[in-house]
Amino acid sequence: MRDVYVIGIGMTHFGELWDTSFRDLFVEAALEAFGDANMDRLDSMYIGCMSGGLFVGQEHVGALLADYLGRVPIPTTRVETACASGGAAVRQAYLEVASGMSEVVLAGGVEKMTDSADVTAALATAADQEYEVYQGVTFPGLYALMARAHMHTYHTTREQLALVAVKNHHHGAMNSKTQFPFEITVEQVLASSMVADPLRLLDCSPVSDGAAAVILASEEVAKQAKGHPLVRVVASTQATGAMALHTRTDLTRLDTVEHSAQVAYQQAGITPDQVDVTEVHDCFTIAEICVMEALGYAEPGRAAALVEAGETRLGGSMPINTSGGLKSKGHPVGASGVAQVVELTIQLRREGGTRQVEGARIGLAQNMGGTGASSTVHILEGQA
């Protein structure tokens, strides 16, 4: 396996993009990535997309997007692991370059969620259709089940959950591409409407349209692509776990996230404390807390205290979701895992502007599907 570099990044604005179609979202992000890479070569593409079928009635997404990007006949494959589809697409692209089969591969992610589909039902297909969804559970509901278990076991408070959203909005306000680029308060979170007790509207990531793309390349090609500091992918992992939340021994733990992280730390040869900037899958506030514990950033039950102490804020010891996270930036599900790598690349290139983590050299992106039955972790390294 050889080294793999991120040579180009692009993403659309995330939000309710009434005038932009599914295909154009992707093309816009991909074109931005080519412009960023300052090169045109492309050998292959992987597209993360959770549910083109349910959101816009479109399957066979790879061919459609390659066609509209004007890149036929290169091989293009749609990758699906629910909300981790983007992370899985990055991993497939990484493997193709690392294996030596291709020199330049694009990993894209796209979702068009606002075309009036039954979004709650479509997202729920990421859970066990026969034994969870059948009973009337929703995704906020599943994470609410985890939240109550976490609150019961570790006395995590409602306010601590709210602080995750407040922090991510604080970061998102500094990102021009976020769906909700404004600050919110704990009071606003606690006063927002109930979605699935104890989770309220402002604990939940929004329904979004958007696309993101990263171009991965071999060292040889990366060195020809001038203009940006080199960013290397030093770990790319994926883990799977039990599909139904209720089958897990400990409802407060995300074993797949833990597994994908441990393998990633080994691949990269680092320990969690060496990570300078992190993007995690904060689909709901409780998710960020559980993921922090699974990543080894905190002992079980201790992550919320770190959030409360401001350690995960920009300027803290472990800034998390400087992009605004899924909560503030938006969560076009298939695109989110790719957009995380976009943000890390910005940070490691030190192009983050007001939200730049000072001296950021190692970044970690964690993306998950369902209630964590799929998890991907990518660790990126910038220059010293």
Added chain:
Amino acid sequence: MKSPQYTREIPQRYRLEAEKCRQCGKVHFPPRLICDACQSQEFEQVILSRAGRILTWTVIHVPPTNFDLEAPYIIAIVELEEGVRLTCQVVDCDPEELAVDAPVEMVFRRIQEDSQADIIQYGYKAVLSRP
């Protein structure tokens, strides 16, 4: 859900039919072709007891379309006596009556319909055990 998909799971939805691994004893609900604990493919059929306890719960305020008229409703993860866990609604009570470890019994209820004209889909829900 259409009839064929619904009908296939009737033994589980209606009468909690599970299976026990002959090698390691793990009880699986729903049945699987291969035991995730020991990889054995030998099982015996068991009917789960209808008694359990609540592990965690939520109240769904924003439901999928098929459940629109029922919201808000309670969803819980319940552990049955055999150690099997399942996700189901808890009905005929207020959320204020719930607690971790509260004993429940499984009852047979309507779960959902795709529309007024479509089949009625039945299954299990939990009610609080009352003295």
Added chain:
Amino acid sequence: MAGIVGYGAYVPCYRIKAETIARQWGGDPAAVKRGLLLEEKTVPGQDEDTITISVQAARYALQRADISPADIGAVYIGSESHPYAVKPSGTVLIDALGIGPKVHVADYEFACKAGTEAMFVAWSHVQAGHMKYAIGIGADTSQGAPGDALEYTASAGGAAFIMGTENVAAEVLHTYSFTSDTPDFWRKEYEYYPQHSGRFTGEPAYFKHILGAGRGMLEESDYKPEDFAFAVFHMPNGKFPLRAGKMLGFKKEQIEEGWLVNIMGNTYSGSSPTGLAAILDVAKPGDLIFMVSFGSGAGSDGFIFQATERLPDIQGKAPKIRAILDQNKRYLDYGLYAKYRRKIIFNSPV
């Protein structure tokens, strides 16, 4: 001798008070309660129907009978609110309880006497030796049009009776049916609510058939009203069964135990069967029980039961109906009631 080997009854936990309905339609609550001798009625939960009620009642009956569900040879559910116009209710029940697939299943409808009809046929099978056990169920989520007199009484509940010839808890000593074509109450296909012909439902319908069956059964059986510990009649309201009983020569004390209508309403096909279950919950060995149902259209089925030594052994094996009626009552206002009973026009799903 053949008879009941297990029984069970169930009512939903939701209630609406007669005065709540009266206020909704500008009625006088005191006059309504006095006129119907009824305080409140049961309302099915949004997730309950004749099938789920039947399953719960039959599960209790199986607990009491303590038999293998596989030994049940026939399942009959009598109701005028079968959830499907076409597709049986009984098939759902057998798969929920592990009965069959070697089993005869049929749904019955005869207005409010469909339940005793199911019991009668179930009993006939075991009496004739066709099969070891058969189960007859009466259950309803009764309909009553908004603002109609029926809305005060139409309620939800049911009872199930497993008939057999071994380990009988209450023997069937006598049966008697009395039937004529009398259109006093009906509901046509595609109609939501039943229609009725007002006072014509009384004397020429309810009383004619209840008294016809009751008198015929007393005459044929050679029993006198005073021989019976208990009597139960179909309960469309509080007054009718008391009056019919009195006309047959029964005293209020004999009727009271099975007279659930004041706190339950009229569970249609489940009405007199649920009353019978309440009696079986307390009867002692040797007690004679007199039962006459009534179904509009019209007809009555009569049964004389005698409790055996086994009855006290099974009474406590499942919840008693008065205990079920007493616990966890959850009162609805008219708006929620209208929603639960789907009396509001909703948008179809987008």
